[in-house]
Amino acid sequence: MTDPITLNNQFAIPNLATFDAGKGGLTRLTLKSPAATAEVYLHGAHVTRFDPRDQPPVLFMSALSHFQPGKAIRGGVPICFPWFGPKAPDTKTADAQAPAHGFARLMEWNVDSVTALKTGASVVLSLASSPETKTLWPADFSAKYTVTAAEQLTLSLAVTNTGTTPAKFEEALHTYLSIGDIEAVSIEGLANATYLDKMNAATPTPQDDPLIRFTAENDRVYLDTQSACTVRDPALGRQIRIAKTGSHTTVIWNPWIAKAKAMSDFGDSEWPAMVCVETCNVADYAITLAPGATHTLTATIATLR
Numbered sequence: 217m218t219d220p221i222t223l224n225n226q227f228a229i230p231n232l233a234t235f236d237a238g239k240g241g242l243t244r245l246t247l248k249s250p251a252a253t254a255e256v257y258l259h260g261a262h263v264t265r266f267d268p269r270d271q272p273p274v275l276f277m278s279a280l281s282h283f284q285p286g287k288a289i290r291g292g293v294p295i296c297f298p299w300f301g302p303k304a305p306d307t308k309t310a311d312a313q314a315p316a317h318g319f320a321r322l323m324e325w326n327v328d329s330v331t332a333l334k335t336g337a338s339v340v341l342s343l344a345s346s347p348e349t350k351t352l353w354p355a356d357f358s359a360k361y362t363v364t365a366a367e368q369l370t371l372s373l374a375v376t377n378t379g380t381t382p383a384k385f386e387e388a389l390h391t392y393l394s395i396g397d398i399e400a401v402s403i404e405g406l407a408n409a410t411y412l413d414k415m416n417a418a419t420p421t422p423q424d425d426p427l428i429r430f431t432a433e434n435d436r437v438y439l440d441t442q443s444a445c446t447v448r449d450p451a452l453g454r455q456i457r458i459a460k461t462g463s464h465t466t467v468i469w470n471p472w473i474a475k476a477k478a479m480s481d482f483g484d485s486e487w488p489a490m491v492c493v494e495t496c497n498v499a500d501y502a503i504t505l506a507p508g509a510t511h512t513l514t515a516t517i518a519t520l521r
């Protein structure tokens with residue numbers, strides 16, 4: 217683990233960008249500008265906080281989240297890569313220990329650069345294939361993740377195939393949003409899309425109602441959609457817009473009561489306070505990259521009053 221002192225000597229920007237030992241002693245970058253405060257852990261290149269000035273936190277973080285090597289952080293924006301959910305059976309790699317949602321969120325990323333912007337700051341983190349990653353996924357790759365914290369939060373994941381054969385992968389920016397009350401929330405933007413309903417054997421289902429509302433556990437993979445989504449949160453009196461590029465699927469998830477109780481790193485009573493709107497390329501919309509090619513997935517998260 218790269219220590220904060222070394223990183224501050226290389227990258228710190230006084231009063232804007234500093235590294236320290238965060239929760240669990242994991243290395244954390246805090247970006248603090250007049251526009252917003254954000255936190256990014258090198259563990260998983262995990263954005264754990266985005267607080268626009270004078271606003272409640274935009275990202276949800278479980279009070280019970282682990283902050284330790286080998287464990288995913290529960291909240292913020294986990295990076296799911298190179299697969300989504302359980303790893304598909306694959307004779308070439310050791311699947312038994314294949315972690316859900318891939319290895320990217322469990323590995324320590326490198327810091328490439330930290331940059332001051334007119335109204336905020338950005339950091340570029342990187343992860344490349346290694347003997348460790350190849351025990352789980354044979355591809356040669358280089359990933360660059362750019363986090364820009366200003367009036368809005370922009371996340372950009374660029375994956376390059378550095379090998380000599382095509383590389384196929386799934387990816388998701390698995391964003392946990394902080395809301396006031398899931399039973400009062402509605403999500404706009406996915407009208408008429410078809411979703412795989414994971415609460416009903418992944419049955420393809422039409423989104424007939426223009427608004428998504430929540431009355432039970434909801435786990436849906438919306439297909440062939442490049443639309444922005446708007447989360448309407450009357451309890452907090454705000455809306456959160458998640459726009460995207462380079463993404464053809466969107467996952468919507470709330471665990472509700474039983475699944476919340478089943479997760480040891482998630483409080484039994486936390487389910488009303490969060491909803492996931494995940495910017496992704498999963499299932500039949502996985503990405504196949506030719507040798508030398510790069511694909512970029514971007515999510516932009518902004519609050520609307």
Ligand code: TA6
Binds near residue numbers: 288390467469
């Ligand atoms: O958000 C969609 C989903 O795939 C759900 O099925 C649920 O498993 C969630 O991700 C959390 O997954 P995790 O591996 O972080 O517990």
